[in-house]
Amino acid sequence: MFMSKIRLDMARSSHLGVYEAHQALWKLFSDSPDRRRDFLYRHLDDSSFLTVSKRRPEDLPFVRRIEVKEYEPKLTNGDRVLFSLRFNPVIKRREPSSNGRRGRQVRVDMVQDERKRFMRKGLEMPPRSEIAQGVAEQWLEKREQTLGLALEKETVMAEAYDQSRFGYRGGSKDVVLSRIDVCGFATVSDAALLKKALFQGVGAAKGFGFGLLLVRRA
Template sequence: MYFSRVTLKLNQLPYVIQQKMQNSGPYAIHQWLWQLFPNQEKRTFLFREERISKDYQYYLLSEVAPLSNHQLFLIETKPYLPKLTIGMRLFFSLRANPVVFKNGKRSDVMMNAKYLIKQQGLKTNEIKICQNQAAINWLIKQSETRGFSLSTTNDQQVNCRVINYAQQQFIKKSDLKPIHYSSVDYQGVLTVTDVELFLETIYQGIGKSKGFGCGLFLIKHYQ
């Protein structure tokens, strides 16, 4: 596996391409990043977008090394093989698209929680707290079969918090309806419970909308 930091050369984008980026957002970026992997018919990478001042930066995890040069990007790549052990604690950052299924249909975890809360007649100021807890509960559920658990603090609270929630919309093609999805940014500390399973989780990503920049675990040792 390979981990890359890719910076978009925004000042070199023609006006037409800048407009495409504004209208198509993650879809356009996904297509451009795919250019870094020629002859790959199937997507073999995960990515995540970060805004650094005015720059657009992307973290990529891929099965094969991307091109070293591209007219749209500055590319930095290194081999990636985390050395993990059972019981190891890791700080993590994750952007995911948590969903639940109701009556056979996919539903945003946060909006589903808001709907249930309103049905219960809870106060408005309690909605965000309950929504965040629903998102964390989703990640806890995922962890049960993904080779990790969320660590707890001294007072036995889960060491994980929701940093940001965003509803996303973009147009894939002008003659199609807009695509909607949501993303939740998590930060916290996890414990490795199964090395092979967790490596598979890192490599394959977690949750839906991976093609739109969700699912990539960013990890580092936690002291």
């Protein structure tokens, strides 16, 4: 595996949106038309990305600089680590059935879903950051065992929540992607499972810059 820090040409990459970033990164790793995604990435700023991949990225004309190193984390059970993750906070839910047909399955933004619950019950609405914190804790706790981590729950912090909306060629509706950046401390409970999560990513929308889990020894 390889970890790469990629900086694109600012003239071409200034203020890249989610979909434009997705297209740019795919070009660096799509060496054939039928190539399946085998990389993860995180958008760091306007022109910089961090990637984890099975192959080295290509150095194309719109790339200003690429720094590549082999990525083979050496972690053992019991290690205390600091983790960070950008994830897409969604749950799957079926729409109400109609005409005897089963409703289609949709992905629901957990933060917005919780806000709607407060409104339905006529409760005072907490700050969005507070709701995002609760969602992050719930989302991580559900996946704690499969991540190979024992979370120090009092250290988990949702640093940011926002939404991106974009259209794409051939699409009839805009795509809306929600994002929570979360960090905290944890203890490695299963190094093999953690390594799988580091290499394969966590959660939904990995092709759009979500799910890249990063850890370092605390």
